[in-house]
Amino acid sequence: MSSLALLVILLLVLVAVLVVGGLAYVAHRHPAAATPMVVALAGAAVLAACVIPIAVR
Template sequence: MSSLALAVLLLLVLVTLLLAAGVAYAVHRYPALGVPMTVAVAVVVLMVTTIGIISAH
């Protein structure tokens, strides 16, 4: 892999973790939204699926 591809991959991982943490915090702050870990895991799965589909093409 080139260094550019590795940098993009690292950026995507960091954005995914940041998004999951933000969603988990929002759900933790407002419990009516759902269980924090379940929502955070769902966001991570959605991001990984999206990245996988994009990288497959």
């Protein structure tokens, strides 16, 4: 794997962590909407479903 591909994967992981953290924060601030862990895990699953096919190629 080239260093460019590894860098792109690293950046995708960092963005995923930021998005999941943001979802957990928003769900924590508004607990009536959903439990924070469920929202964060759902966001992580959606991001993984989008990123893994790209990373595998």
